[in-house]
Amino acid sequence: MNRTKIISKGMFLILLFVFAVFAPFAFGEVIPEDPTKGGQLLVSKGCAKCHALRGEGGKVGPDLGKIDLGDTQLNLAAKIWNHAPSMMTEMESTGMIKPILTGQEFAEISASLYFLGFFDEPGNPVKGRFVYAEKGSFLCHPSSGKGSAGAPGLDRFPKNVSPAFLSQAIWNHCSDMIVRMVEIGMKWPRFWEKEMMDLLEYIKTNATGVEEPAFFKPGNPKEGKQIFTSKGCIQCDSIRGEGARGGVDLGEKAETF
Ligand code: HEC
Numbered sequence: 528m529n530r531t532k533i534i535s536k537g538m539f540l541i542l543l544f545v546f547a548v549f550a551p552f553a554f555g556e557v558i559p560e561d562p563t564k565g566g567q568l569l570v571s572k573g574c575a576k577c578h579a580l581r582g583e584g585g586k587v588g589p590d591l592g593k594i595d596l597g598d599t600q601l602n603l604a605a606k607i608w609n610h611a612p613s614m615m616t617e618m619e620s621t622g623m624i625k626p627i628l629t630g631q632e633f634a635e636i637s638a639s640l641y642f643l644g645f646f647d648e649p650g651n652p653v654k655g656r657f658v659y660a661e662k663g664s665f666l667c668h669p670s671s672g673k674g675s676a677g678a679p680g681l682d683r684f685p686k687n688v689s690p691a692f693l694s695q696a697i698w699n700h701c702s703d704m705i706v707r708m709v710e711i712g713m714k715w716p717r718f719w720e721k722e723m724m725d726l727l728e729y730i731k732t733n734a735t736g737v738e739e740p741a742f743f744k745p746g747n748p749k750e751g752k753q754i755f756t757s758k759g760c761i762q763c764d765s766i767r768g769e770g771a772r773g774g775v776d777l778g779e780k781a782e783t784f
Pocket residue numbers: 569572573574575576577578587588589591594595606607609610611613614617618621623626628636
């Protein structure tokens with residue numbers, strides 16, 4: 528076989544691989560149930576031999592926890608396509624046999640990679656202390672005990688305080704907070720750039736409350752979809768066209784052609 532034929536055969540095989548892997552997304556959405564499963568596959572399929580995940584693992588390829596994956600599955604397919612030739616060369620040179628992945632396995636791996644991107648880089652607690660003062664958080668939440676209106680001090684926040692905890696607390700208590708701010712004549716503070724991450728890190732240095740078991744495990748996207756409906760989010764917002772019009776389409780990052 529001449530060189531052109533070998534290359535086109537190689538490209539055809541890669542195309543077939545990308546197609547096989549992404550077919551489940553094209554012909555019916557696969558919503559993964561546990562993003563940690565893909566993390567185990569990254570190890571068992573040998574990806575971790577060459578790739579680190581947020582600092583831990585191989586150094587031959589780029590750290591998969593730090594690269595820009597693009598917003599959609601097809602963006603990821605394009606990235607894999609572009610890097611496939613060098614990846615194959617690397618695998619050959621180390622004598623590694625190319626792992627075979629089923630569509631489901633690839634769905635798990637990509638869910639896990641996108642999930643890693645969901646975590647922010649840790650904030651800076653010193654800057655967070657400044658944010659806490661500047662936004663007036665201390666007016667209701669002292670660093671220990673209870674505030675004058677009964678709001679918990681930072682030491683009552685769970686030891687494993689997480690972004691999910693903060694979002695939940697903000698969502699559940701925002702009406703009380705708005706009322707209180709109107710009472711004391713305070714403007715609703717706004718957060719920009721890394722301020723929320725810095726504040727979280729500062730809260731962590733003070734939090735000594737009981738750990739929240741709900742925040743140990745990553746969420747289950749499939750159940751999340753049901754909650755989006757059962758809590759009524761779908762009555763105002765939508766996900767990729769499914770839900771109300773006029774609100775925010777939370778899936779709108781997907782490309783439209
Ligand atoms: C033998 C080493 C090796 C193995 C095993 C390997 N990769 Fe790679 N991978 C690389 C190298 C090297 C690159 C960078 C290639 C380049 O720069 O063109 C890369 C690039 C990538 C990229 C693109 C990164 C970017 O910057 O956009 C992705 C995504 C990726 N690999 C995923 C995987 C997955 C998933 C597996 C396991 C199923 C895997 N790789 C297994 C070596 C490997």
